[in-house]
Amino acid sequence: xxxxxxxxxxxxxxxxxxxxxxxxxxxxxxxxxxxxxxxxxxxxxxxxxxxxxxxxxxxxxxxxxxxxxxxxxxxxxxxxxxxxxxxxxxxxxxxxxxxxxxxxxxxxxxxxxxxxxxxxxxxxxxxxxxxxxxxxxxxxxxxxxxxxxxxxxxxxxxxxxxxxxxxxxxxxxxxxxxxxxxxxxxxxxxxxxxxxxxxxxxxxxxxxxxxxxxxxxxxxxxxxxxxxxxxxxxxxxxxxxxxxxxxxxxxxxxxxxxxxxxxxxxxxxxxxxxxxxxxxxxxxxxxxxxxxxxxxxxxxxxxxxxxxxxxxxxxxxxxxxxxxxxxxxxxxxxxxxxxxxxxxxxxxxxxxxxxxxxxxxxxxxxxxxxxxxxxxxxxxxxxxxxxxxxxxxxxxxxxxxxxxxxxxxxxxxxxxxxxxxxxxxxxxxxxxxxxxxxxxxxxxxxxxxxxxxxxxxxxxxxxxxxxxxxxxxxxxxxxxxxxxxx
Numbered sequence: 001x002x003x004x005x006x007x008x009x010x011x012x013x014x015x016x017x018x019x020x021x022x023x024x025x026x027x028x029x030x031x032x033x034x035x036x037x038x039x040x041x042x043x044x045x046x047x048x049x050x051x052x053x054x055x056x057x058x059x060x061x062x063x064x065x066x067x068x069x070x071x072x073x074x075x076x077x078x079x080x081x082x083x084x085x086x087x088x089x090x091x092x093x094x095x096x097x098x099x100x101x102x103x104x105x106x107x108x109x110x111x112x113x114x115x116x117x118x119x120x121x122x123x124x125x126x127x128x129x130x131x132x133x134x135x136x137x138x139x140x141x142x143x144x145x146x147x148x149x150x151x152x153x154x155x156x157x158x159x160x161x162x163x164x165x166x167x168x169x170x171x172x173x174x175x176x177x178x179x180x181x182x183x184x185x186x187x188x189x190x191x192x193x194x195x196x197x198x199x200x201x202x203x204x205x206x207x208x209x210x211x212x213x214x215x216x217x218x219x220x221x222x223x224x225x226x227x228x229x230x231x232x233x234x235x236x237x238x239x240x241x242x243x244x245x246x247x248x249x250x251x252x253x254x255x256x257x258x259x260x261x262x263x264x265x266x267x268x269x270x271x272x273x274x275x276x277x278x279x280x281x282x283x284x285x286x287x288x289x290x291x292x293x294x295x296x297x298x299x300x301x302x303x304x305x306x307x308x309x310x311x312x313x314x315x316x317x318x319x320x321x322x323x324x325x326x327x328x329x330x331x332x333x334x335x336x337x338x339x340x341x342x343x344x345x346x347x348x349x350x351x352x353x354x355x356x357x358x359x360x361x362x363x364x365x366x367x368x369x370x371x372x373x374x375x376x377x378x379x380x381x382x383x384x385x386x387x388x389x390x391x392x393x394x395x396x397x398x399x400x401x402x403x404x405x406x407x408x409x410x411x412x413x414x415x416x417x418x419x420x421x422x423x424x425x426x427x428x429x430x431x432x433x434x435x436x437x438x439x440x441x442x443x444x445x446x447x448x449x450x451x452x453x454x455x456x457x458x459x460x461x462x463x464x465x466x467x468x469x470x471x472x473x474x475x476x477x478x479x480x481x482x483x484x485x486x
Contacts, residue, residue: 001028001036010043013051023050031055066118119143152191153207155182170209176253176268177212177246211246220245221313223256225265225278227302228310228321235307238299240265261285262296267311276311276319279326287354290342297336304328338364341371345417348374349426356419363419370417370426373470382464383433385457393450398438406437406461415470428476429468435461 001009009026016024024047032040032053044051114121120143123135138144157167162183169180184206220242227236240256243264254267262284268277282300284293303309308321339355345367346352359367372379390398400407410432417424436458444454 001030001032006039006043013044013047017047017049021049023052025052025054027054027059029056029059031057119147120149149192151207154188154190155186156188157186173209173212173248175248175250175270177248178253179209179211179246181208182206211244212248222315223254223267224312224315225299226310226312226317227299227307229307236298236302237312238263238295258296258299260288260292260296262288262293263300274319276322278309278311278322278324280324280328282329282332284355286357289352290339290346290355293339293355294336294343297332297339300328301333301336304332338367341367345370345374345426349424351424351426353419353422353424359419366417366419370415373415373426373429373468376470378467378469380465380467383460383466384464385459386433386436387455388458389453389455391450392444392448392452392454395442395444395454398456399441401436401458402438402441404437406435406459409433409436409458412471412476415468426470428471430471430475431466431468433458433460434463434465434467437461 005028013024013026024044026040030036032055037053040051040053110122117139119139121137121139123137136149155167155170157163163186166182166186169178170182172178173180187207190207222239223242224237224239226234226238229235238258241259242254243257244255246253251269251271253269256265256267257263258265262282264281264283266277266279266281268279269275270277280300280303282296303324303326306323308323310317310321311319338359342355356363369379401409410430412428413431415426415429417426437460438456439459440457442454442456
């Protein structure tokens with residue numbers, strides 16, 4: 001290594017040290033001799049990170065593991081890529097004729113292409129209807145920068161719903177990097193620059209653009225959406241997780257979701273105007289606990305009521321509060337009330353179950369009653385008749401109900417919430433009939449055993465009121481002790 005090259009190495013090492021690397025590698029096609037090893041040791045000894053010399057032997061070994069590199073840059077394999085692509089184009093005719101071995105030939109050609117190009121992988125599919133489709137995928141992160149692909153295309157978008165939609169999709173792809181697909185009818189010509197032979201082999205057809213990946217730092221801020229009232233008071237805040245991001249000429253787009261996967265949020269930034277556009281999409285998973293739905297539903301309900309939305313990065317606003325013009329389903333608030341009621345019932349009863357998919361009116365009424373019970377309320381109603389089953393040995397205690405206009409009775413019974421043919425035990429309730437009577441005393445044969453169950457019909461007396469109240473753990477334990485002592 002000459003003195004000039006040694007100065008260049010020291011300069012490069014000093015510059016790299018400014019980035020606080022974990023390691024630094026000198027890659028040169030030279031195997032160091034003893035004096036060069038000694039010089040390299042002294043040149044790197046004052047740096048806190050590991051330094052090593054990767055010479056000709058190292059390069060040779062890695063070149064052998066990546067034969068596509070010398071083929072492409074030294075042996076001129078780009079011409080062979082052109083020939084392979086021409087052969088692929090010829091397979092279109094064979095596919096139209098339905099030859100079964102065309103697939104095998106295309107598979108072999110694909111393998112050959114992937115051995116030749118060091119920057120991109122080719123993924124091909126074929127069918128008699130669609131012909132040969134080529135997907136070009138970067139072989140490694142940054143390949144599109146080392147050898148960028150440039151697409152020059154001409155389009156014709158008619159003034160129809162389909163044409164305007166296709167034009168808008170292409171505009172978003174260019175401006176914000178979003179994925180789009182342009183049908184063949186709107187594409188008049190295409191030239192691809194960057195992949196040898198691709199522009200001269202494939203005719204213009206349907207174009208599918210993948211999302212423009214954001215190559216900036218992978219570290220993203222904590223993102224949240226905050227709702228504020230007209231007086232500026234904070235009403236609600238929903239944290240979000242990043243699911244994707246793209247970038248284009250005018251700005252970028254973040255796709256986010258709440259942590260339950262209930263609300264998808266698209267956050268688009270237009271750099272020239274410095275404005276955010278926020279869109280929301282609600283989609284409840286098939287099986288999810290009601291409590292997991294509540295935060296997202298509360299957020300959407302706040303938006304629909306006209307509250308202001310602010311985007312937060314690491315807790316700091318990145319734009320002014322705005323109102324949403326997006327229409328949301330009118331049944332949203334009812335769904336929120338249902339999820340909230342079921343969440344309260346589950347938390348206070350410790351009985352958890354998925355959000356029901358459909359409910360009858362009776363089941364909805366039962367949920368409202370269960371919510372009142374777990375909130376400690378006493379629920380009142382009127383009754384017409386009731387069945388009671390008692391063992392023979394306990395009948396004497398009820399004989400007074402067969403005499404006069406009736407009297408108050410109570411019973412401690414389990415309370416079950418029935419939803420979609422499932423039973424969920426919420427707890428025990430104290431059920432009290434203000435006035436009850438037995439219109440017909442049952443006939444008991446002389447040989448009936450004391451434990452024999454007898455069914456009786458109860459009718460209301462002068463007062464038809466019945467109340468139920470959920471018993472606390474303490475009340476249950478107290479009544480249980482009393483039962484054992486009586």
